[in-house]
Amino acid sequence: MNGPIRKVTVFVALMMAALLLNLTQISVVQTEALNAEQRNRRIMDAEFAQPRGAILVGNQPIAQSVPRSGRFPFVRTYPDGELWSTVTGWYSYDYARSGLEASYTEEMAGTSSEQSVERVIDLLSGRRTQGANISTTLNARAQAAAVRALGNQRGAAVAMNYETGEILALVSTPTYDPNRLATVDLDAERAAWAELIDAEDEPLKNRATREVYPPGSTFKLITAAAALEDGLVPSSELDAPASLRLPNSSRSMGNSTNCGGETVTLEQALKTSCNTAFGSLAISLGPDKLQAMAEAFGFNSEPTIDIGAAESRFPTELDLAQTALSAIGQYDVAASPLQMLQVAAAIANDGVLMRPHLVNTVTSEDLTVLSAQGPERLGSPISASSAELLQQMMVATVEDGTGRPARVDGLVVGGKTGTAQTAPDRPPYAWFVGYAEDPKVAIVAFVEDADVARDDISGGRVAAPIFTAILEALR
């Protein structure tokens, strides 16, 4: 009987080895994902028992941990919550976190890899680990102006220094009070969540970076950029029929504005936001050049900003009819307000796209800088000369084109309006993207439900005042 007993012993040894290997697998492979799981109460409780670093605008905290007594020794507090909710996001026990609270959670909780040495020292000296503070690039006046200008409308506005990529204002409206979700009174927190998540105007959405919309005529900037890179100049003549028949399609494209003739120059087409001129331009350029230009500005790739953001889409494998529609920002083109801001910023910065960022330094409790983000070049989608020509055309659009509502006395301002319709029974989206030469800032303003007629001038009338309000605040 000893032979079979030995074989059974080997079998049992394999069983025990399987247990040990599986445990190794858990600790090597799974630990990180399990600790990152949002419903892991061990992690949440530990985080809530620790002081979390603050989010600073200048020297003012816009999010900080305040000591208290009770089950949770700290509570996250937002001194001016409604103003900064898009930036800070929320930090809640049951509903995880969003915004900067999500993207810098490790640094603020003190668990990032940069802080590992500090953690060991804290452990040895018996001190409670204190998370790092993060300093933002935001400008309180611009943020306040953007919130005020957007008012009760559903919309978004983003302002950025186009030379450095520093975000100066980031707003999605309606705003909400993140204090209600950060409270340690968990019943109140759940009630607040239920109310906010069911609210009709969806305040928890981040419309500035995490949602994508049809960009409408603002996309014509990209079409014009592709044309200039292809050798055209602002004075090149384009066909601008009242109705453009789309190739191999029963549909045709019309105009919502007066283009000023059957043939117009490229500059005139941008100024009047002439659909058929850009449609025929796109048919002659072809889909590949248009797609390459859109992707150079950041479409179809993961956003690089340091806050949660959605990828903007430019459809691939287009036929000519679809290309013509895409060239005026319709069909399946979808962009976040941040993406359209990047387009204006790259044009204003002589063709160089800078990485947009909200946080410039992460500082530990003893003021050591753990990480810093300075200006970083992402790429150059167009040449400096094309950028200069586009700047001239954008300035002309504001001087005496559809962008007139964006004029500001004493400043050189360039911009482009947009009005996008999706469904016939739905109010159109109103857009304005533009820049100023001094201060060096690019701004996008977007309103989801513009209660106006479906033409570009109307879109400009809704969105451009938000643009000028932010610009005035930054002067």
Added chain:
Amino acid sequence: MSAAVQPAVSDEVIVYKKRRTVELVLLLFAQTFGLAGWIITSLNLYGTLPEGLVPAAALWYGLGIATHLVVRFRLPYADPVILPAVFLLNGLGLAMISRIDQIPEPPANDAATQLLWTALGLSLFAAVVFVLRDHRRLQRYPYLMFIAGLVLLLLPLVPVIGVTSGGAQIWIRVFGLSFQPAEVAKILLAIAFAAYLYEKREVLALAGRRVLGIDLPRPRDLGPIAVMWLTALVVMVYQNDLGTSLLFFGLFTVMIYVATERPAWPILAGISFVGAALAAWRFTNHVPRRVNAWLDPFSDYDRNLQIISAQFGYAWGGLFGRGWGLGRPGLTPLAKSDMIAAALGEEIGVLGLMGVILVYALLIARGFKTALTSPDGFGKLLATGLSFAFALQVFAIIGGVTRLLPLTGLTTPFMSQGGSSLVANWIIIAILMIISHRGRMPQAATAAPREAGAVDDATQVIAR
């Protein structure tokens, strides 16, 4: 036939060292782990030594020394590592139960009850050692033991006394005391199988048809395995307990394989078990649910909270654990019983749990060594069966808690809260140590029967 073989008289007498003092030193060392766990828990939670430290320590070491003395005088040749390994596991289990006692407000007192059960288990250990003396006396009533074992195994299905807990119907409750009869059934059936198979092994080894290079048993010999297969199926379907079913079927399979030396048996058994398991998966509701909880627990967070929380515990504990008293084992339902391996993993770390598994492996290895050195076939079979039952149980429950297997309702031997399991396992240790004592005694004194086969090839009955 072995009965016809005369004992060989050998001139050489193998005398094993008794190593009782080694056992005592190891035992005191092993007991320290549980006591230290208890003390560290109190230091970490309250900053003071536990109340009643001196009497508790005296009682704990007293139990160990008393058990050692029983072994020293009645089983001097028994394996010296078995007892320390078991005390190590039992002590860690007590410490962890006492640690989890501290979570509710006011603290529970289950550890004291468990200590009482430990004392009862040790008394039964001593009783078995004194009364039984020679394991071969157990050989006498195989059928009676088999029937008693089956009745106990199926007792939880009897309406009034059967209790459903955690989805599995493996408990009975009589006069307010709950009891897991499968634990006792495990001992009775192991003895019954060993006696029956030792007697019938030649018949069962007779070869029937040859299929794919494997000698199948004769159809008429399939009766016993069919009975066990049906029993396992009933346990799996009606008691909703894959673990118990796997345990008994596995036990029987390994014992029949060792008795007959025919690989056809485990192959047949494996195929029929997999078939039954697939059918259960296909035709019942609870089995797919368990499989889902095993493969993809996060798909239903609320229902699979227990296994998910156990995984979170391992991740939270990491390699070295949070330390005694510093983890959150209370977040996992049933942390004291089914999930004690998760609580240990969280507080003494993945490494600590690996250590525990290695101690189990050591204990099981000593059990198999006992089987190898035992001179009589019944002892070999019984030691193999009991050791393999431990192995399967450890594999199923720790594998279940770590999501290597679907979670089953088996107990973690010597560790999880519960009297019936603890007492039954101590009785098993008593039997194992008796076999070991008999096996390591100076050989001439036991007059070992020689294996058949070595005698006279011409009279072999084994036929193809």
